[in-house]
Amino acid sequence: xxKLKHISLALIVLASFSCKKENENLESSAAVTxxxxxxxxxxxxxxDFEGGTKTAYTAADVVLTSGTWNLNDALIGNSASxxxxxxxxxxxxxxxxxxxxxxxxxxxxxxxxxxAKYGTDANGTWQLWYSTNAGSTYTQTGxxxxxxxxxxxxxxxxxxxxxxxxxxxxxTDSGTNRICFDDITITDFTSTSNPLPSLTSISxxxxxxxxxxxxxxxxxxNFISSSTLNWNGTALxxxxxxxxxxxxxxxxxxxxxxxxxxxxxxxxxPGGGTSVVKVFIITTVSSGAKRFLFDATKAETAGNxxxxxxxxxxxxxxxxxxxxxxxxxxxxxTYWTGAISSWGIELVKKGNFVETLPAGTAxxxxxxxxxxxxxxxxxxxxxxxxRFTAAEKVAILNFVNAGGGLFMVSDHTVSDRNNxxxxxxxxxxxxxxxNTVKTNPFGFSVSLTNITQVTNNVWTSSATNPILNGSQxxxxxxxxxxxxxxxxxxxxxxNVQGLIWKSGVTQNSSNVMAASSKYGNxxxxxxxxxxxxxxxxxxxxNNLFASWNKYSHTKLFMNASLWLAKLQ
Numbered sequence: 001x002x003k004l005k006h007i008s009l010a011l012i013v014l015a016s017f018s019c020k021k022e023n024e025n026l027e028s029s030a031a032v033t034x035x036x037x038x039x040x041x042x043x044x045x046x047x048d049f050e051g052g053t054k055t056a057y058t059a060a061d062v063v064l065t066s067g068t069w070n071l072n073d074a075l076i077g078n079s080a081s082x083x084x085x086x087x088x089x090x091x092x093x094x095x096x097x098x099x100x101x102x103x104x105x106x107x108x109x110x111x112x113x114x115x116a117k118y119g120t121d122a123n124g125t126w127q128l129w130y131s132t133n134a135g136s137t138y139t140q141t142g143x144x145x146x147x148x149x150x151x152x153x154x155x156x157x158x159x160x161x162x163x164x165x166x167x168x169x170x171x172t173d174s175g176t177n178r179i180c181f182d183d184i185t186i187t188d189f190t191s192t193s194n195p196l197p198s199l200t201s202i203s204x205x206x207x208x209x210x211x212x213x214x215x216x217x218x219x220x221x222n223f224i225s226s227s228t229l230n231w232n233g234t235a236l237x238x239x240x241x242x243x244x245x246x247x248x249x250x251x252x253x254x255x256x257x258x259x260x261x262x263x264x265x266x267x268x269x270p271g272g273g274t275s276v277v278k279v280f281i282i283t284t285v286s287s288g289a290k291r292f293l294f295d296a297t298k299a300e301t302a303g304n305x306x307x308x309x310x311x312x313x314x315x316x317x318x319x320x321x322x323x324x325x326x327x328x329x330x331x332x333x334t335y336w337t338g339a340i341s342s343w344g345i346e347l348v349k350k351g352n353f354v355e356t357l358p359a360g361t362a363x364x365x366x367x368x369x370x371x372x373x374x375x376x377x378x379x380x381x382x383x384x385x386x387r388f389t390a391a392e393k394v395a396i397l398n399f400v401n402a403g404g405g406l407f408m409v410s411d412h413t414v415s416d417r418n419n420x421x422x423x424x425x426x427x428x429x430x431x432x433x434x435n436t437v438k439t440n441p442f443g444f445s446v447s448l449t450n451i452t453q454v455t456n457n458v459w460t461s462s463a464t465n466p467i468l469n470g471s472q473x474x475x476x477x478x479x480x481x482x483x484x485x486x487x488x489x490x491x492x493x494x495n496v497q498g499l500i501w502k503s504g505v506t507q508n509s510s511n512v513m514a515a516s517s518k519y520g521n522x523x524x525x526x527x528x529x530x531x532x533x534x535x536x537x538x539x540x541x542n543n544l545f546a547s548w549n550k551y552s553h554t555k556l557f558m559n560a561s562l563w564l565a566k567l568q
Contacts, residue, residue, distance in 0.1 A: 046104075046185045049076055049088045057093060067102040073171075074098055081119035082180050083152050089182035091118055092126075092171045098181060103134060103164035107189030111159055111167060114152040115145070118178035123148045125173045128157050131166050132225070138168055139242055147179045154183075160224040160243045162189050193271025195222035199278055202263050203312050206281040206323035207250075208355070209258040212370035214318065218246045218265055220275065227267045230274070235266070258284035281323040285353045290565040292347055292354045293376040294340070297361055298384035298427070303417030306538030307382035307409070307530060309344030309354060310336035314539060316356045318371070324348045333548070339538030340382060342548045346558055352565070363388065365395035365402075378405040378564045383424045383530040385417045393435040400441075401520030405564025408526040409533070412450035412482045425484050425528075442517040442524045443493025447485045447510070454479045454551070455503040455513065466568045467516055467525065468499055470559035475500075477551035478513060483529025486512035493517055514556070516563070525560040533557050 051065035059072035073096030078088045090098060111128060124147050129138040142157040159165075167186075171179055199220040207214065216236070218229055221244055228235040229248040236248035246265065254261065259282050265275040285291060296316035300307040310320030320336050327335065329349060333342035344354045357363065357371055365373040373379055373395060388396065400406050408428060416423040422430075425446040432440050456477045462468035468475045478500050488496050488509040495518040502511040514527040527533075532553045536546030547553055562568045 048086060048183050049090050050086050052076055061101060070099040070101055072097045083116035083150055085152060085182050089180045091178050091180050093176055093178045095174050096171045098169040100166035103166050104186055105164055107162040108159040108165045109187040109189045111157045112185045113155050113181060114183045115147045115155060116152045116180050117147055117150050118180050121177040124171060124177045124179045126169060126171045126179060129168045129170060130159060132161055132164060135166060144172060152182060158243055160195060162225050194224055194267045196273045197222045197227055197265040197267050197275045199265045199275035202278045204317050204319045205321045206283055207255055207319050209255060209282050209284045211255045213249055213252045216248050216250050219244060224267055227265055230264045230266050232261050255282055258282050281325060283323060283325050290352045290377040290567060292352055292378045292380060294356050295381040296356050296359050298386040299418040300382055302385050304542050305383060305417050306339035306542050308338040309341050309356060310338045316358055318356055318358050333535045333537050337537060339534045339544055341537050342535035343533055343557060347561060363392040363395050365399040373399040373404060378407060380407040382409040383411045384427045386420060387422050387427055388431055393431050394437055397435060397437040397441055400522035400524060403521035405522060406524045407564055409530050410446050410484055410528040411530045412484050413448035440489060440492040441519050443489050443496030444486050444515055446528060447487050449485045450482055451480055452482050453503055455500060457501040457503050459499050466563045467559045470568050472558040473555040475552045475556045479532060479547060479551055480529040481531040481545050486515050486528055488512060523564050525564055
C-alpha cells in the first residue's frame with residue numbers, strides 16, 4: 001500500500017516519521033524490498049483526514065494529505081463525539097459521499113476503511129464503490145456495511161483491479177444519523193502477486209446444440225481485471241464485472257455439436273493461474289420430442305407471482321439449470337426454482353424439451369431468431385401482466401393458425417401485479433379482440449370475475465375427450481384460489497368447447513373455468529386461474545398455493561399440454 005501523494009515523497013515520509021499517527025501505521029506495516037525479492041509488500045496509510053479542514057456539510061472539494069476529495073453532506077470532525085484515530089475523522093450524514101477526485105495509479109488489491117457511529121446516533125449503512133475510468137462510472141465492491149458501534153472498526157474489501165483506481169464511500173440509509181470514517185488505506189495491486197482465481201458457478205450451465213450466441217456469467221472469487229473466461233482452453237472476450245463476477249460472449253460456432261465444454265477462469269502472472277473446471281453441457285433435442293416454450297417477457301414474476309419454470313437470481317434464463325438432460329423419472333420439482341417448475345420437469349420426463357423466452361425478448365413468428373415461435377410446438381403464457389404489442393399479437397395468432405399449440409393462463413379481475421393498468425383478463429381480451437388478424441379467433445373471452453372454489457362440474461360428455469380423459473388420467477376436480485371465468489361464443493369459432501364449469505351451474509356458454517378450441521391448424525387451451533399449476537417452489541417471500549399435485553390438476557394440465565403438442 002503506497003501513500004497516495006507524489007510517489008517520490010514516500011521514502012521521505014518513511015524516513016522522517018513526521019506524523020505520529022502515520023508513524024504508528026508505518027511501524028506496523030512497512031516492509032523492506034530488495035531488487036532480488038520475488039514478492040513485494042507494502043502498506044502505507046492512504047488518508048487519515050488529519051491534513052484538511054471542512055466544518056460544514058455543504059458539498060465541497062477539500063485538499064487532504066493524499067489529494068483532493070469531495071465531501072458531500074460530510075465534514076471533517078474533531079469533537080469528542082467523533083470516533084477518530086488521532087485528532088480528526090470525517091463525519092457523513094443523510095446520503096452523503098466521500099469521493100476521491102484523483103486516480104491512484106497502482107491499482108488496488110485491498111481497501112480498508114475504519115468506521116464508527118457518531119455520538120449516540122442510530123446505526124447506519126454504507127457501501128464502498130470504485131472507478132477505473134476517472135470517475136465516469138463506479139462499481140460496488142463487497143456488500144453493504146452496517147455501522148453499529150461507536151468504536152472504530154476496520155472493514156476490509158478485496159478489489160483486485162490494476163491501473164488507475166479511485167474510490168467513493170456512500171452512506172446508503174438516507175437517515176440523519178451520522179457515520180464517522182477514518183484511516184482509509186489501499187494496498188496497491190502491483191505490489192502483490194495475482195491471486196489464483198476460484199470459479200464457483202457458471203450461468204447458464206447448458207444450451208441446446210444450434211443455439212445462438214449468449215452471455216455466460218461466471219461467479220467466484222479472486223477475479224481481476226485481466227482475468228479471462230476460457231472455453232475449452234481458449235480465452236473468450238471477457239468483461240470484468242467485479243472480483244467475484246465475469247461475463248463473456250459464447251459464440252454460436254461453439255454450440256453446433258452436442259457434448260460438453262470445459263469452462264475455466266485464468267489470471268496472468270505473476271501468480272495467477274487457472275481455476276477448477278466447470279462443465280457446460282450442450283444438449284440435443286431427441287428425435288420426436290416436442291418443444292415447449294414458456295414465456296417470461298410479460299412480467300410473469302411481478303408482485304406476488306413466479307410463473308416461470310426456472311430462475312437464477314430472480315431472473316428467468318433461456319435454458320433452465322441444472323440441465324434437463326439430468327432429469328429422471330424420480331426428479332423432484334425442486335430441481336428447478338420456479339412456481340411452475342414441476343410442470344416443466346414433468347414435460348421433460350415425458351420426453352419433451354422445454355425452454356424459457358427471457359424478459360426483454362420479443363415474441364416473433366416466421367423470423368430467424370433463435371427463439372422464434374416457428375421453432376416450437378407449444379407456447380405457454382402463464383398470467384401475462386404486460387400487454388402484447390401489435391406485432392406480438394399477429395405472431396401469436398399466426399403461430400396457432402400455422403399449427404402451433406397455445407396454452408393460456410389467466411387470473412381474476414383486478415390482478416394487476418406490476419401496476420401498469422393492465423391485468424391478465426384484460427390482456428387476453430385485448431389479444432383476441434384488438435388485433436389485425438381476426439376478432440375473437442378462439443371463440444371465448446375472459447369474464448371480469450373473481451371466484452374461489454373447488455368444482456367437480458366436468459363436461460358430462462368427456463369420456464373420449466383427450467384433455468379430460470387423456471393418457472395422464474381422468475380429470476375430476478379443479479380448485480380456484482381467486483380466478484376468473486370464461487364466456488364462450490360458438491358463432492365466432494364453432495370449435496370452442498367448455499371443459500369445466502363453476503360448481504352447481506348449468507353447462508352452457510358462461511361460468512366456464514377451463515376450455516379448449518382450435519384455430520386454423522393449431523390448438524388452444526385456457527384456464528382462468530394461475531394457482532392450480534403452482535407447485536410451491538417459487539422465489540422466497542411469494543405467497544404460493546402449492547396446488548400442482550392437488551385434486552386432478554396434474555392430469556388436467558399434462559393432458560392439455562400433450563394435446564396442444566398433438567401427442568394425443
